[in-house]
Amino acid sequence: MRALLSELKRRSVLRVGAAYAVVSWLIIQVIDIVIPRLGFPDSAITLILILLLVGFPIALVLAWIFQWSPEGVMRTENNESASPPTSHKLNFITVGALVAALGIIAYQNLVLAPDSAPTIATSHKSVAVLPFDDLSESGDQEWFADGVAEEILLSLARLPELKVISRTSSFYFRDQNLPLPEIADRLDVAHIVEGSVRRSGDRIRVTAQLIRASDDSHLWSESYDASAEDVFSVQEAIAEQIATALDVFLDEAKREAMFTMGTRNVEAWELYSRASKLEHSWYMTYGVGDKLWQVAALTERALAIEPNFLAARFLHITAYVHFGMGDNSDGAPQDLTPAEAQSVILEDFGDAATLARNPGERRFFQLNRAFYSDDWSQIPALVAQLDLDAVQNIIQASVSGHGVDNLLSILGRKQDAFDFLEEALRRSPYDPSLWWHISGAAFALGGPVLAFEYIEHGPDEFELNYVRKSIYTLIAAGRAEEALAKVEDYRGNAQRNLAAKALVLAHAGRDAEARKLLSLVTDGNFEHWTLAWALDAAGDLDRAEAMYRSIDAKPGGPQVLLSYATTLYGGKFFHDLAWTPNLAKRLAEAGVEPERLTIPEP
Numbered sequence: 001m002r003a004l005l006s007e008l009k010r011r012s013v014l015r016v017g018a019a020y021a022v023v024s025w026l027i028i029q030v031i032d033i034v035i036p037r038l039g040f041p042d043s044a045i046t047l048i049l050i051l052l053l054v055g056f057p058i059a060l061v062l063a064w065i066f067q068w069s070p071e072g073v074m075r076t077e078n079n080e081s082a083s084p085p086t087s088h089k090l091n092f093i094t095v096g097a098l099v100a101a102l103g104i105i106a107y108q109n110l111v112l113a114p115d116s117a118p119t120i121a122t123s124h125k126s127v128a129v130l131p132f133d134d135l136s137e138s139g140d141q142e143w144f145a146d147g148v149a150e151e152i153l154l155s156l157a158r159l160p161e162l163k164v165i166s167r168t169s170s171f172y173f174r175d176q177n178l179p180l181p182e183i184a185d186r187l188d189v190a191h192i193v194e195g196s197v198r199r200s201g202d203r204i205r206v207t208a209q210l211i212r213a214s215d216d217s218h219l220w221s222e223s224y225d226a227s228a229e230d231v232f233s234v235q236e237a238i239a240e241q242i243a244t245a246l247d248v249f250l251d252e253a254k255r256e257a258m259f260t261m262g263t264r265n266v267e268a269w270e271l272y273s274r275a276s277k278l279e280h281s282w283y284m285t286y287g288v289g290d291k292l293w294q295v296a297a298l299t300e301r302a303l304a305i306e307p308n309f310l311a312a313r314f315l316h317i318t319a320y321v322h323f324g325m326g327d328n329s330d331g332a333p334q335d336l337t338p339a340e341a342q343s344v345i346l347e348d349f350g351d352a353a354t355l356a357r358n359p360g361e362r363r364f365f366q367l368n369r370a371f372y373s374d375d376w377s378q379i380p381a382l383v384a385q386l387d388l389d390a391v392q393n394i395i396q397a398s399v400s401g402h403g404v405d406n407l408l409s410i411l412g413r414k415q416d417a418f419d420f421l422e423e424a425l426r427r428s429p430y431d432p433s434l435w436w437h438i439s440g441a442a443f444a445l446g447g448p449v450l451a452f453e454y455i456e457h458g459p460d461e462f463e464l465n466y467v468r469k470s471i472y473t474l475i476a477a478g479r480a481e482e483a484l485a486k487v488e489d490y491r492g493n494a495q496r497n498l499a500a501k502a503l504v505l506a507h508a509g510r511d512a513e514a515r516k517l518l519s520l521v522t523d524g525n526f527e528h529w530t531l532a533w534a535l536d537a538a539g540d541l542d543r544a545e546a547m548y549r550s551i552d553a554k555p556g557g558p559q560v561l562l563s564y565a566t567t568l569y570g571g572k573f574f575h576d577l578a579w580t581p582n583l584a585k586r587l588a589e590a591g592v593e594p595e596r597l598t599i600p601e602p
Contacts, residue, residue: 127190127242130170130173132206144270163427169431172430184213195207204225206226275294296316300316342556404420405437415445421438432465441570455470475507480507483507495521514534558580
């Protein structure tokens with residue numbers, strides 16, 4: 001052994017090995033910085049690493065056979081020692097490589113770290129799918145591009161290993177021209193998927209790429225040319241490639257879960273995609289216009305083609321739910337009554353429960369059907385059996401499922417309601433409805449102080465949410481005078497503006513001014529909980545009671561009153577429940593002992 005070591009030293013094999021190791025490490029550090037910025041995939045780094053490993057034994061063999069000399073490279077004779085130039089050159093190479101390595105380490109830690117892309121405090125397996133660009137010549141296929149992106153998003157969201165941002169939040173950044181690392185930072189994800197769709201007649205070209213946000217490097221990209229009839233296969237291929245690139249092991253069970261779309265009929269899916277885009281547009285503009293009734297018409301056509309299309313069935317409900325809530329009369333059929341709307345809601349939720357793909361979905365649809373019915377006795381048992389993870393997946397695919405926290409809260413599970421909304425916001429931080437709901441859940445746990453933490457920390461873009469929630473929370477805190485400054489910024493229809501301002505004046509002790517303002521509400525058909533509350537606060541008890549009774553008597557009335565009590569004050573009511581006997585009966589059926597909101601004197 002000593003003889004072998006002596007011979008290795010004599011032939012400078014050990015020096016060559018040490019120099020090779022140091023230089024190889026230096027090369028790896030350099031390419032780890034350079035390769036991603038050149039847009040090469042991670043496989044390029046792997047290939048170079050393999051070449052360096054293969055080269056190591058070759059370098060040792062060559063060192064055994066040859067040596068450097070003043071005359072050049074020569075074979076090492078058995079009776080000669082390595083010449084001094086060989087040893088000196090190897091020493092210089094090794095020392096030089098070590099100095100360069102130390103320089104790279106210093107550069108990475110002292111220069112790159114502070115000025116690198118925004119820190120993304122997320123799991124490696126987190127992703128947001130941005131809306132795909134419509135590159136079609138006519139420019140009228142954005143709905144189709146959105147549909148492709150949405151299906152990819154939903155397929156990825158069905159994998160429990162991945163954190164996937166919902167459509168509501170990821171599509172929020174359409175046309176904002178922000179750097180991808182900034183979008184990723186706002187959404188708290190490590191990866192972004194972006195792409196484009198070009199459609200010409202029956203042909204489509206879909207391009208998608210997975211980007212690592214920390215250094216803006218492409219981890220995977222591909223283009224697909226296909227017939228429009230093959231759009232499902234393209235979506236599935238992209239989703240599978242992205243999941244694989246994110247180190248998700250896919251077996252047959254996971255593939256089956258990813259690609260349960262509910263239809264393989266392209267025409268039905270296209271109608272649904274048009275409807276989904278309209279719903280999202282209506283939602284993000286705070287319910288302006290008649291888009292939800294266009295959604296209802298499109299989904300009815302899709303369901304005529306594919307009656308078992310669950311996503312279309314769930315989307316169809318939306319217009320009728322908002323009509324029952326009193327905030328979607330624009331474009332509604334003129335002869336539609338609240339009773340007819342309730343009938344459609346119950347039928348749709350019943351069909352959705354039948355079509356549900358798993359017990360978690362089924363319980364959710366059954367719970368919603370029970371909530372919109374005239375009998376709440378089943379609600380406690382259904383809530384107890386609810387799979388909240390399954391509900392998270394459902395609300396990720398739609399903006400229609402944010403009411404579960406209301407029932408958790410009213411049944412006394414206030415911490416569960418809050419935790420549920422926090423998880424929902426983790427998946428969708430740019431969802432205005434979730435911010436509206438979570439401040440109410442926070443009120444239930446910590447009163448106005450905790451509620452204000454969530455009101456004030458919502459995204460700046462949701463100013464209307466901030467103004468409205470601030471008004472109601474300031475009233476509950478006995479600070480109505482402060483609310484007066486904010487009510488001037490309240491944007492709503494003229495009747496609701498007047499009602500909101502009168503409400504604040506009444507709680508500020510300025511009843512005469514409030515009543516004068518209320519006299520300007522001249523639309524005799526305008527019935528709203530804000531107006532009823534303002535009349536009550538201003539001392540016009542007869543009109544207040546009459547309006548509360550009118551709201552309560554309508555199908556959907558108890559649901560409206562419960563929803564605002566929970567989303568504002570965590571389940572505390574701000575009216576005399578003797579005025580709303582139907583709501584009182586529903587609460588008794590659910591075993592709920594109602595709690596009244598106590599407002600400090602101004």
